[in-house]
Amino acid sequence: MTAPQPPSTLKRPAAKLLSRFRLDDLHDDTIRVFLAKGFSLAICCRECPRLIEWTPADLEQRFGARLDLRIADLAPRLACTGEGGCGSHDIAVFPHGYDGNWSWSPPDHGDD
Numbered sequence: 726m727t728a729p730q731p732p733s734t735l736k737r738p739a740a741k742l743l744s745r746f747r748l749d750d751l752h753d754d755t756i757r758v759f760l761a762k763g764f765s766l767a768i769c770c771r772e773c774p775r776l777i778e779w780t781p782a783d784l785e786q787r788f789g790a791r792l793d794l795r796i797a798d799l800a801p802r803l804a805c806t807g808e809g810g811c812g813s814h815d816i817a818v819f820p821h822g823y824d825g826n827w828s829w830s831p832p833d834h835g836d837d
């Protein structure tokens with residue numbers, strides 16, 4: 726049984742704001758940080774209206790084995806792909822507080 730996804734409050738930022746997002750703003754935030762804080766990763770195309778939210782559950786599913794992956798390293802590899810995507814690599818990424826319930830306990834074996 727999975728809980729239904731709550732409606733997300735994620736909205737596309739205004740163009741001016743969007744143009745100001747820099748990967749440097751993410752500092753050294755990693756997948757682990759996003760999971761621990763309950764952040765979604767918002768992926769916003771600058772070339773078309775596409776806006777995608779990777780919820781903490783999505784992030785864990787995709788990157789659960791790579792918790793120390795920096796978002797700033799991941800982001801340049803993202804493109805506006807998938808259904809309706811325009812293929813652009815001009816993508817802004819930023820954290821969005823996940824709207825649903827999320828709690829996460831990090832795996833407690835510290836092997837790195």
Ligand SMILES: [Zn+2]
Nearest residue numbers: 770773805811
């Ligand atoms: Zn696009």
